[in-house]
Amino acid sequence: MSLRDEAAELDMRDPLAGKRAEFDVDPDLSYLDGNSLGAPPRGVAPRLAEVVGEQWGRRLIRSWDEGWWDAPERIGDRIAPLVGAAPGQVVVGDSTTVNLFKALVAGVRLNPDRPEILLDAATFPTDGYIAESAARLTGHRVRRVPVREMASAVSSRTALALVNHVDYVTGELHDLPVVTEALHSAGALAVWDLCHSAGAVPVPLDAAGVDLAVGCTYKFLNGGPGAPAFLYVARKWLDVFDQPLSGWAGHADPFGMTPSYAGGTGIRRGRTGTPDILSMLALDAALDVWDDVTIDQVRAKGLALGEFFLRCLDELVPDADVVTPRSRGNQISVRRPDAKATMGELIARGVIGDYRPPDVLRFGLAALYVRYADVLRAAEELRALR
Ligand SMILES: Cc1ncc(COP(=O)(O)O)c(C=O)c1O
Numbered sequence: 438m439s440l441r442d443e444a445a446e447l448d449m450r451d452p453l454a455g456k457r458a459e460f461d462v463d464p465d466l467s468y469l470d471g472n473s474l475g476a477p478p479r480g481v482a483p484r485l486a487e488v489v490g491e492q493w494g495r496r497l498i499r500s501w502d503e504g505w506w507d508a509p510e511r512i513g514d515r516i517a518p519l520v521g522a523a524p525g526q527v528v529v530g531d532s533t534t535v536n537l538f539k540a541l542v543a544g545v546r547l548n549p550d551r552p553e554i555l556l557d558a559a560t561f562p563t564d565g566y567i568a569e570s571a572a573r574l575t576g577h578r579v580r581r582v583p584v585r586e587m588a589s590a591v592s593s594r595t596a597l598a599l600v601n602h603v604d605y606v607t608g609e610l611h612d613l614p615v616v617t618e619a620l621h622s623a624g625a626l627a628v629w630d631l632c633h634s635a636g637a638v639p640v641p642l643d644a645a646g647v648d649l650a651v652g653c654t655y656k657f658l659n660g661g662p663g664a665p666a667f668l669y670v671a672r673k674w675l676d677v678f679d680q681p682l683s684g685w686a687g688h689a690d691p692f693g694m695t696p697s698y699a700g701g702t703g704i705r706r707g708r709t710g711t712p713d714i715l716s717m718l719a720l721d722a723a724l725d726v727w728d729d730v731t732i733d734q735v736r737a738k739g740l741a742l743g744e745f746f747l748r749c750l751d752e753l754v755p756d757a758d759v760v761t762p763r764s765r766g767n768q769i770s771v772r773r774p775d776a777k778a779t780m781g782e783l784i785a786r787g788v789i790g791d792y793r794p795p796d797v798l799r800f801g802l803a804a805l806y807v808r809y810a811d812v813l814r815a816a817e818e819l820r821a822l823r
């Protein structure tokens with residue numbers, strides 16, 4: 438069977454094929470950049486029109502008591518099952534970067550008298566920038582360690598380690614339970630960045646005993662550009678979670694207007710200031726696409742898309758330097774010296790992925806809307822550019 442016939446057959450048999458119709462994606466494009474910005478679910482635009490026209494327009498300030506003020510926890514509970522968390526431990530708001538700051542400072546406060554923060558050496562840069570800055574404030578030292586060496590690097594000096602679940606360049610999926618266990622056995626806390634795994638692969642936060650985690654919602658959760666991030670605080674820490682951005686929205690009695698801070702009960706204390714309601718309710722609408730699909734189904738298709746893409750590359754671009762290991766998220770990365778120019782060419786030809794310096798092409802496989810035909814087309818266009 439030709440690769441074309443095979444792609445057609447795989448698309449025809451795909452149990453998630455119908456999901457694509459719930460997204461507003463240009464049928465002429467092969468959109469393989471959902472690991473950077475997810476596509477818009479069709480339900481988002483009408484919901485936003487209603488929020489602006491009815492909730493804001495007609496109900497005005499009354500809307501704060503009619504669902505707006507509690508939206509961060511309510512939507513957090515919608516994300517929770519996708520990251521393996523029981524209700525009451527996930528709150529939505531602020532950017533990933535801001536939540537990293539909260540998690541790191543709160544994390545070292547939970548594990549005092551240990552002077553060191555371990556950092557995934559290949560981390561997305563913002564995590565490192567924030568870790569260094571948090572460390573300057575708290576008097577810690579940041580030590581960068583490859584994830585595979587975390588277990589031997591962690592010691593009684595380590596307060597916590599910040600690890601990316603999926604490497605943003607190579608797409609490698611790290612073993613969250615094993616790394617968490619290694620950190621715990623030395624008395625360190627495990628803080629995970631789930632930006633590239635939330636909505637792509639199952640994340641066993643509760644089962645693995647993860648302490649704190651952050652993630653974004655504009656990639657595989659399709660919340661839209663600048664959609665608010667999420668923060669996970671394990672139930673065992675909720676009562677003592679002492680985060681540094683102690684704004685009024687996390688206060689036990691925000692409308693009491695008292696001069697001193699008292700953190701609210703539960704995950705509410707992860708909040709900072711006024712929630713970004715328009716973005717947050719866009720995300721709420723975007724999460725509707727998960728109502729009748731499980732993360733396991735999405736993972737299964739993501740893996741199958743990846744396998745098919747690798748086979749297409751094998752056949753059509755046999756010298757392609759695939760840098761993604763077997764243990765991967767929903768992303769395949771290919772190293773090419775002319776990666777930046779190549780991605781420009783691919784985009785001009787209707788295949789949208791992205792490029793990360795110095796030389797890596799990234800192809801995201803957002804299983805809710807990517808077709809097998811899309812990954813075949815990416816391989817065909819790559820061959821044409823050899
Ligand atoms: C692993 C990871 N962490 C953090 C971020 C960014 O954080 P923010 O949402 O604050 O821009 C990204 C992507 O932008 C990312 O890939």
Ligand SMILES: Nc1c(O)cccc1C(=O)C[C@H](N)C(=O)O
Nearest residue numbers: 472473474561605606632663793
């Ligand atoms: N957040 C982004 C943005 O505002 C503009 C462009 C790209 C992004 C990204 O999310 C990049 C992404 N985290 C990455 O993996 O490189």
